[in-house]
Amino acid sequence: MxxxxxxxxxYNAGTVILNDISLTVERGELVILIGPSxxxxxxxxxxxxxxxxxxxxQILIGGKDSALLDPVELRRGIxxxxxxxxxFPHMTIFENVEVVPSILGTQKAERRxxxxxxxxxxxxxxxxxxxxxxxxxxxxxxxxxxxARALAADPDVxxxxxxxxxxxxxxxxxxxxxxxxxxxxxxxxxxxxxxxxDEAIKIGDRVCVLNAGAVQQFDTxxxxxRAPANDFVASFLGEDRELKRLSLMPVTALMRIPPSNAxxxxxxxxxxxxxxxxxxxxxxxSGRELNVMDVAGNVxxxxxxxxxxxxx
Amino acid sequence: xxxxxxxxxxxxxxxxxxxxxxxxxxxxALTALFPNSRNxxxxxxxxxxxxxxxxxxxxxxxxxxxxxxxxxxxxATRPSGRPFLPLIANTVSIGQTFPPTAVLFLMLPIxxxxxxxAVLALxxxxxxxxxxxxxxxxxxxxxxxxxAGIGSGMSERQRLLxxxxxxxxxxxxxxxxxxxxxxxxxxxxxxLVGTGGLGVPIIGGLGNDNLAQVLQGALPVAMLALLTxxxxxxxxxxxxxxxx
Numbered sequence: 001m002x003x004x005x006x007x008x009x010x011y012n013a014g015t016v017i018l019n020d021i022s023l024t025v026e027r028g029e030l031v032i033l034i035g036p037s038x039x040x041x042x043x044x045x046x047x048x049x050x051x052x053x054x055x056x057x058q059i060l061i062g063g064k065d066s067a068l069l070d071p072v073e074l075r076r077g078i079x080x081x082x083x084x085x086x087x088f089p090h091m092t093i094f095e096n097v098e099v100v101p102s103i104l105g106t107q108k109a110e111r112r113x114x115x116x117x118x119x120x121x122x123x124x125x126x127x128x129x130x131x132x133x134x135x136x137x138x139x140x141x142x143x144x145x146x147x148a149r150a151l152a153a154d155p156d157v158x159x160x161x162x163x164x165x166x167x168x169x170x171x172x173x174x175x176x177x178x179x180x181x182x183x184x185x186x187x188x189x190x191x192x193x194x195x196x197x198d199e200a201i202k203i204g205d206r207v208c209v210l211n212a213g214a215v216q217q218f219d220t221x222x223x224x225x226r227a228p229a230n231d232f233v234a235s236f237l238g239e240d241r242e243l244k245r246l247s248l249m250p251v252t253a254l255m256r257i258p259p260s261n262a263x264x265x266x267x268x269x270x271x272x273x274x275x276x277x278x279x280x281x282x283x284x285x286s287g288r289e290l291n292v293m294d295v296a297g298n299v300x301x302x303x304x305x306x307x308x309x310x311x312x
Numbered sequence: 313x314x315x316x317x318x319x320x321x322x323x324x325x326x327x328x329x330x331x332x333x334x335x336x337x338x339x340x341a342l343t344a345l346f347p348n349s350r351n352x353x354x355x356x357x358x359x360x361x362x363x364x365x366x367x368x369x370x371x372x373x374x375x376x377x378x379x380x381x382x383x384x385x386x387x388a389t390r391p392s393g394r395p396f397l398p399l400i401a402n403t404v405s406i407g408q409t410f411p412p413t414a415v416l417f418l419m420l421p422i423x424x425x426x427x428x429x430a431v432l433a434l435x436x437x438x439x440x441x442x443x444x445x446x447x448x449x450x451x452x453x454x455x456x457x458x459x460a461g462i463g464s465g466m467s468e469r470q471r472l473l474x475x476x477x478x479x480x481x482x483x484x485x486x487x488x489x490x491x492x493x494x495x496x497x498x499x500x501x502x503x504l505v506g507t508g509g510l511g512v513p514i515i516g517g518l519g520n521d522n523l524a525q526v527l528q529g530a531l532p533v534a535m536l537a538l539l540t541x542x543x544x545x546x547x548x549x550x551x552x553x554x555x556x
Binding site: 085135 | 454455456457458459460462463464465466467475478479481552553554
């Protein structure tokens with residue numbers, strides 16, 4: 001658990017970066033910090049591992065005041081992933097992943113087996129990539145290594161500063177999907193900075209929208225999209241926020257259950273699809289009804305354009 | 313390829329020393345090349361002895377450069393030494409702008425005739441490439457790697473030993489290589505203050521218009537410099553496998 005209590009940061013010239021921020025990140029939760037450039041989101045993140053010191057206020061990590069901890073020790077217990085990745089170019093992939101365990105004095109064999117299992121977790125074959133140097137890997141592969149490195153000492157807390165924004169959109173989508181899968185496996189408290197609202201909605205448990213050094217709204221993606229707290233949040237979410245909300249909703253939440261005329265020839269949509277994808281298919285099917293299918297191929301419901309009117 | 317390179321290196325050094333030791337061979341070759349010369353070969357010391365003296369002076373000056381230069385560069389890039397960075401960079405530059413011959417004679421009243429004056433002059437002359445190479449290497453360590461190192465919980469000392477020095481190696485070793493070659497070649501002026509080395513037949517030969525003896529001194533210097541260069545390049549490749 002991470003608690004920010006009345007945290008402010010300003011520089012000598014009087015520039016205020018963060019103004020009296022208080023928020024709590026629960027244990028095992030993934031909180032997104034999002035906002036326009038200069039809103040203070042990266043600064044807020046870097047206060048946690050004391051890359052930056054606050055001007056005032058307290059940051060409690062697992063109930064302990066981080067200002068009282070040795071910064072070097074503190075950082076060894078916090079995974080850190082940055083946009084520029086920052087793999088060590090003179091170390092192999094194995095050596096990169098093993099950096100923190102080796103600082104902590106973990107035995108070589110134990111380090112290596114941990115590195116191998118982590119590379120598996122992030123989707124890289126250790127036998128193929130482990131002995132390579134970072135320059136031989138693509139940007140997306142390098143960031144997978146960056147995540148494995150941050151996880152190597154099994155920290156309770158992970159800080160991720162725009163980890164996927166330097167890779168191309170297709171790789172980014174793949175990394176996000178994989179990260180969602182990894183997240184459920186590792187069960188860490190994660191603070192994640194991004195400027196991409198779609199990414200925030202896709203992977204965040206809760207999203208904190210920042211502007212001009214102050215919290216504008218801090219809530220679940222669904223609540224944020226349904227009821228933006230102010231004009232800034234609304235415009236930041238975009239005019240298509242109802243569509244974004246549909247992307248969070250499974251099609252099964254909108255379908256009608258009694259398939260009275262099941263089996264009649266019509267288009268199909270998988271039950272695992274989002275309501276947004278189903279809407280897209282309905283538009284392509286010129287407004288006809290679609291059968292909602294489960295994985296076994298059974299029709300479990302019907303969805304039509306008209307079902308979207310009674311949006312819960 | 314790299315294995316062949318590594319095996320080639322000791323062979324080349326042994327071959328060079330065998331050639332230096334073959335006094336009769338030099339006499340034959342130089343007599344044939346300069347039939348009119350009365351003393352085509354320097355006789356007061358064997359070539360091998362001259363090479364030994366040369367390497368002792370050049371080696372001592374180079375070791376001093378490493379002992380002083382590398383810690384100086386590291387200190388100048390630490391928070392405590394950073395205010396002195398411009399001063400250090402400029403001072404070592406001045407050391408190299410002074411002609412070593414001038415330094416030699418300026419040192420004479422202080423250190424007197426002998427190897428000390430030569431070693432000191434060579435040390436001052438050779439300091440710049442090593443210090444500036446090391447400074448450049450340490451100053452161009454990728455910022456993202458440093459950030460990740462700090463964020464991973466590396467102490468200042470761990471960052472220096474595990475990140476900064478290894479990443480500075482390409483530039484640092486190139487600087488050391490330049491120093492070694494520079495010192496190896498410039499040691500030929502050491503006899504001006506009464507020491508030995510391969511400069512003895514060169515300076516003596518120039519004085520007596522004896523080109524054979526100049527050649528006898530100059531050829532081994534060139535060979536030593538080339539071998540040093542090749543050895544350092546092999547070492548650089550060996551120590552930085554991540555670059556290729």
